[in-house]
Amino acid sequence: MSVTAPLGFRAAGIAAGIKSGDARDLALVVNDGPSRAAAGVFTSNRVKAAPVLWSQQVLAGGRVRAVVLNSGGANACTGPLGFQDTHATAEKVAEALQESAGEIAVCSTGLIGERLPMDALLDGVDVATSQISRDGGLAAADAIRTTDTVSKISFRRGEGGYMVGGMAKGAGMLAPGLATMLCVITTDADVPAEHLDTALREATRVTFDRLDADGCMSTNDTVLLLASGASGVTPDLAEFGQVVRAVCADLARQLLVDAEGATKAIAIEVIGAASEEDAVVVGRAVSRSNLLKCAIYGEDPNWGRVLSAVGTTDAVFEADRLNVAINGVWICRGGAAGDDRSKVDLRPRDVTITVDLSAGPHTATIHTTDLTAAYVHENSAYSS
Amino acid sequence: MSVTAPLGFRAAGIAAGIKSGDARDLALVVNDGPSRAAAGVFTSNRVKAAPVLWSQQVLAGGRVRAVVLNSGGANACTGPLGFQDTHATAEKVAEALQESAGEIAVCSTGLIGERLPMDALLDGVDVATSQISRDGGLAAADAIRTTDTVSKISFRRGEGGYMVGGMAKGAGMLAPGLATMLCVITTDADVPAEHLDTALREATRVTFDRLDADGCMSTNDTVLLLASGASGVTPDLAEFGQVVRAVCADLARQLLVDAEGATKAIAIEVIGAASEEDAVVVGRAVSRSNLLKCAIYGEDPNWGRVLSAVGTTDAVFEADRLNVAINGVWICRGGAAGDDRSKVDLRPRDVTITVDLSAGPHTATIHTTDLTAAYVHENSAYSS
Structure with a gap:
């Protein structure tokens, strides 16, 4: 279920050829609304990947129509051309959805310092937009894996019947190249961006921020929270915060359990x-x-x-x-x-x-x- | 040569039975003067071993008659009884030399959290005091090794003919239990304690302090500089500082080269x-x-x-x-x-x-x- 557990979201996960082999490497999560409220937290590393710099700008507006995520390359330390690549990716998604690129968040994970294969990635966006569906959450969670041995997904139902769902990648903050953690959480509750931000910061502070497997800080860490409002439920904010926190805690636990190379x-x-x-x-x-x-x-x-x-x-x-x-x-x-x-x-x-x-x-x-x-x-x- | 390269120093290194097996585990360095000026720098860890707490008090007086060092046990996190053990060790050395314990520095290295075998150690002090000699520097350097594969010694002659010598232990700040670094540097130059302190702090700041093999900070790190004045040379302080720094840099390099488990x-x-x-x-x-x-x-x-x-x-x-x-x-x-x-x-x-x-x-x-x-x-x- 993952990010498509809440109403109002469609997703896809496909193999675009960014990674070698046939593994899925491109995910798309689309918020069909009626709300597009969103919040995000990002790595505090001062060396930030191009998609982090881009998505921070997008989230400053408090609205996200879609998130496109790739594994197979971090697009970090790639200079102005790398930033152009992220911009082009957002534009390509925007074009397919007939939207503004200013509401398209981008996440990348993989090796630092190399440009992404943009032809494959942009073709992949076309395929992904043609495949987005209400049951695409699992494929999306699969597509963002790097050395993760399993997909990490979670969902919880809140009071009044709204849903919070999420997916994450990161092999225990430990094994792969800088252990980028990417996480997208969705909800069909009706919550404005400002309160999403409060709930997300409070939740990550006591969950993801308290995983510390090797002290290394990624250039790409991103956690996004998107609300469609499609359930029609306006939750109590304290209760909503607890549900978001529970999903974050569950995903954080899954990251730790999947720490490759760890025995404890x-x-x-x-x-x-x-x-x-x-x-x-x-x-x-x-x-x-x-x-x-x-x-x-x-x-x-x-x-x-x-x-x-x-x-x-x-x-x-x-x-x-x-x-x-x-x-x-x-x-x-x-x-x-x-x-x-x-x-x-x-x-x-x-x-x-x-x-x-x-x-x-x-x-x-x-x-x-x-x-x-x-x-x-x-x-x-x-x-x- | 090591700590006995300068005039005015005798040393010994013996097997007291602190370690299992027949390896040397107790070293004694004695300053026969005429000066007893000394300076020391110690770990900045707030959890300090008993010998560090003791030796800090001794060095506050700026005079050291002798240093007794043991491998086979760090005497750290051993509570008030551990401190009494250090005190008793200093008293034993003082008694043998007919001196005050307040001028006897103590250093220990080995596993944290266990009491030292005091009967063996005190008997060893008797043996060591009976064996101190002008050519005991190498045996002393051998006795302070833990997982060090080789002894680390160094000496340099300064302008006017005075000598600075030293011994150190620590397998690259890396391999053994918390990688305690112990170092004793001696000189027959005539330098007051205040200027020894300046020279030692400046030297360690740019040598030992810039080794960082695993980020772990010992409870026992100690670097001592003892001056006998026996050469009769009163050196230029800037030049003296350079010689002390050269000895520290040489010992630091030897620590790094001996980093067990390291290939680079x-x-x-x-x-x-x-x-x-x-x-x-x-x-x-x-x-x-x-x-x-x-x-x-x-x-x-x-x-x-x-x-x-x-x-x-x-x-x-x-x-x-x-x-x-x-x-x-x-x-x-x-x-x-x-x-x-x-x-x-x-x-x-x-x-x-x-x-x-x-x-x-x-x-x-x-x-x-x-x-x-x-x-x-x-x-x-x-x-x-």
């Missing part, structure tokens, strides 16, 4: 923080410790590597009041060895590392993966 | 920066990109991963004015593809990545290594 899904749960920001900073520092991630891969409850990561932050804590549990066993108490480390069972895929800062009531959880030889293999062989 | 030594040379700080920030961001480090391991000149790392910083630059060369080939010009990437030869062990920010005259170079399956293997198996 690690939740860094920070408690006892003086502020939520402190909790996030600490969780992120721990999640970025290569040494810790190697230890978890080796099923070694090496809590010293947790403390040394905590110590690099400026969060409020005293070193001799830090407590650390791994899978529920408090192996570090008061900054020193606690319960017997042999009690920690690290064989399950899911691992929870709890860091108690003993400094306040706030909490946050960052999700990451282990660091494995397979990660090194995949990322040393990707573009060659 | 990568210099990230940032040019065209608006400030030296910008250059360091950018170099560090690039050096911490796991994706780039995997690409270099795979001999893939993936400049897109360089740009995406640059883009995460707040340095002054425009994305469309960034240039990147790998081993001298400018494969990225103006933020887009430049010369033919097939011209880049990544087979040599030494790799230079030049990042031109096109924003000013400042430069800095950060040294790192590639990310390999061997790194993962070593760090997943270390404590178990």
Whole structure:
């Protein structure tokens, strides 16, 4: 179902020949309205791909008629010609739909630094526009995969009967070239752009933004939320926000599960923080410790590597009041060895590392993966 | 030669039984004066090992009679009892030398979170004090190794005939448990503590501080500079600073070369920066990109991963004015593809990545290594 679960949306996913082989590589999502309200969040990397620069302009208007997405090339670091390619792609979709290119968002994912094969891509737009349908959501979700082993889709029904659906790509924020995350969420609720923006920012802040598999930030990350209003339901905004958040959380979980090269899904749960920001900073520092991630891969409850990561932050804590549990066993108490480390069972895929800062009531959880030889293999062989 | 190359120093390195097996694991460096001036720099990690907390107090007095160093255990995250162990070690050395413990610095390296075997260690101090000699520098350098495959030693003669010598441990800041770096530098020049401090901080700032193999910060890093004054030479301070810097640079290079698990030594040379700080920030961001480090391991000149790392910083630059060369080939010009990437030869062990920010005259170079399956293997198996 994915992006076509809500009323008012059609989609398609086709093989345009952007990738080598016969795999789908072009997706189109069309909003038939009556509303075209939309919001987006984008990578904070200052080196932004051409489609990000383009789509930020489109979203500034708060209206999106269609989103065209390709895998097989990121169109990042491609200069003015790359931007022209994105513009031409939007124009081609606009022409087919008899619309303005100013309401056509563009997303790309794949290798950085190479131009897209525009002949194949523009021909593909023709094919995709001829194939868009109410049941094209799954094909669209398939077409945006790079090294993702499965499509990521989700949908939830809200109060009054409206629907929120979504699709995402990104192999756990981890494996492929810079791990671009693309996500399109649709709803048939009637929500103006301003409130879509609020709901989307709040949802991504506590879902996608708390995945941190390798600390690398993509040039292409894009999350879009489109509302058709076709259900006729005007939802309570708080409730709507919860539904959007649930879809984002579900998609984020799917990204983590599909992390190629990873053998563990690690939740860094920070408690006892003086502020939520402190909790996030600490969780992120721990999640970025290569040494810790190697230890978890080796099923070694090496809590010293947790403390040394905590110590690099400026969060409020005293070193001799830090407590650390791994899978529920408090192996570090008061900054020193606690319960017997042999009690920690690290064989399950899911691992929870709890860091108690003993400094306040706030909490946050960052999700990451282990660091494995397979990660090194995949990322040393990707573009060659 | 190492720390005993300068006049006025004796040293020993013995096997105390702290490590399993017969390897040396305890080193002692004694300054026989006439001066005891000393300076130190320590890890900025807020979780500091007991010997770091102790030695910071000692160095605050600006005088060091002796340094006792052990491998086989970091004595970090060991609580008040761990601090008592460090204190007892210093007292034991002081007693043997008939001195005050307040002038005995202590350094430890090894696994975090476990108490040291104090009986073995204190007995070892007796053995070491009975063996200190003018030619004990090499044995001392050997005794502080953990996974280092070779001892790291260096010495330089300064103008007027004074000597600066040093020993260091740390397998490239990369392989072993948190990659503690310990370094003791000695000189027979007559330099007061205040000027030793200046020389040491300036030297480490542009040498050890610019190694960044895996972004992980140790709880135990310590660099000490001890002056005996035994040569009778009072050097020009600028010239002395250059000699100290040369010794630090030589030791830093040796650390990088010995990076276990690494197949490449990568210099990230940032040019065209608006400030030296910008250059360091950018170099560090690039050096911490796991994706780039995997690409270099795979001999893939993936400049897109360089740009995406640059883009995460707040340095002054425009994305469309960034240039990147790998081993001298400018494969990225103006933020887009430049010369033919097939011209880049990544087979040599030494790799230079030049990042031109096109924003000013400042430069800095950060040294790192590639990310390999061997790194993962070593760090997943270390404590178990």
